[in-house]
Amino acid sequence: MNNKERPEAGDAGKVIHVVFGPGGGRVAAPHPPRAPEPPASNEPVSDLFTASEVAKLLGVAVGKLRTLDRASIVSPSGRRRGRRAYTFSDLIALRAARDLLVRKVRLRDVAKAIENIVAALPRVTRPLAELRIVSDGQAVVVRSSSGSFEPLTGQMVLDFEVKDLRDDVVRVLRPRVGRDRARTAYDLYMQASQLDEDPETMDDAESLYRRALEIDPWLAIATTNLGNICFRRGDEAQAEVLYQKALQIDPQQPEAQYNLGYVMLDRGQALEAISYFRGAIESDPRFADAYYNLAMAYEQIGESTKARPCWRKYLELEPTGTWAEIARKHL
Template sequence: MNSYCRKDVLRIFRIREQQLRIWERNGLIACADNYTFQDLGQLRKLRELGEHRISAGSIRNAVSAMRAVSGLADPLLQASLAVVPCGPRRLTFRHSGTVVDPIAGQYLLDFSGSGASALAPIAVATLSVREREQETVRLFAKAVYAEEAGHIDEALERYEDVLDLTPGHAPSAINMGTIFYNRRDFARAEQFYRMATESDGTYALAFFDLGNVLDELKRMPQAIVAYRRAITLQPHYADAHYNLALALERNGQRRSALRHWTSYLRLDGTGPWATHARTQLRKTLSVLGMELVQGQASRPRHASKARPAKEPTLLLVV
């Protein structure tokens, strides 16, 4: 299964670290460094409830009470949610055809069909949507397992099933793109990588992979744009700095490449890739130094009392 680090979660849901810690302290989400696709569903519900000004403590109390009266292990994912708009804002659950206020121990009448609603539904999944989300997770897991077992054609079929069920599912689009990239079918790889970037414009990996396939297609200016976008989304993305530096050099932009070689070495200073980055950095500095010397030598000399302008000095510490 694909996992998402804390930084990914904060970026995807546009929440602060402090908010995530509050949910963790209240037992609403496990404290972790990495999160599964199903965890993202839980976090999405928590964020939506926060937007309706339901406190973490109120959510915790309602979830605990609902577990007791319904036997559901995870009411946030296994039941639809609603907020009572009158009086203190509190969380209720739609389950098995009824609306339950678990803290009050009451069943509520739902007049939502008449226009005089006693409940204010929030934008969360209905049962059919929830089932579709669960099926998406199941099919995506099967696709990943098939791919890891070497059954690539089967994996492609499962990823296609996911995209049929949930169009624009970015992780599936990325994985399909990578399969076609490894088969050197770069045109189809680009198609799926672009699908991922259009589906989720904050997914740095999608832009990085798109840059890779554009590089293979010798469309260097477009590859540079894609790598820059990945770095804008994740400034500490070491591999994106490395590949961008290579792309800039191939595009004749040696001076621009210097900054990304040094950025890569700050982020990953050991190993064979770091050795190669240092070698490229030294070569680039050498070439730029020769160009600088040649440029100075070719200038005509004139007697003048004016102070000569200094060439800018480039200082790099590697």
């Protein structure tokens, strides 16, 4: 909801803030949604990597990479500036090989497992979305949308999201790419934030938020705003999950803390609400509605003395309006 949709006294607090706090704000004039993709050169899946880059990324000595190359376990399958280079598919195989070797798997068994993984990769057209290498407790399994593969049997744990590997590439080897991706994700978030309060454009907003998070999973405010969409649709449980996830990414985010406080207050869990509202205020001391709802929470538990400073602070920040009149009645 926006601030113009504040409810009456009996429902006070039913406001979900979308872009409050440091770094927030909205673009006043809405624009038609657009959804630019990062330039192809910014996507590590299509990039090529030198042996020294791979060593830095995976924590494997260059000599070990040469050993795996000579043993035909994992060899560079691309070329960069006239020299052999590793593709992203090679990185998937190398990370699997590294994890198997760490678990003292015999080299010949590693070779067999990697051979089958590499054979599976050509069938995977979208590795970030499709591929995961896991253990079911009995065998290592490569799972994709086209089927499951058991490259090696035995007791071991080998479990990683291929998306995680892509994110490691951006963080360790391509920080500029990381900045570019973050800017693209933020642009998508800003577009979505202009659409998420209108029921007619809410689906478009959700799509834009999800695309932003695919590009930059650490954009906590986009996760919070996805939670707001769930809340507006009546899915309070999923909204709470997303608010909690946003706080895992950014524990100080005032928006997610405020929204969780409101969810708790709405359930009658005033003590839990107080903790979240106080957290929102600590992160953003000018968050007027957090003071209002903190006062409401104190009133619910019979702590009118503690509520009064919150009413006063709210009136200091927002001296006019319907809620200001309600606040004055409590003083």
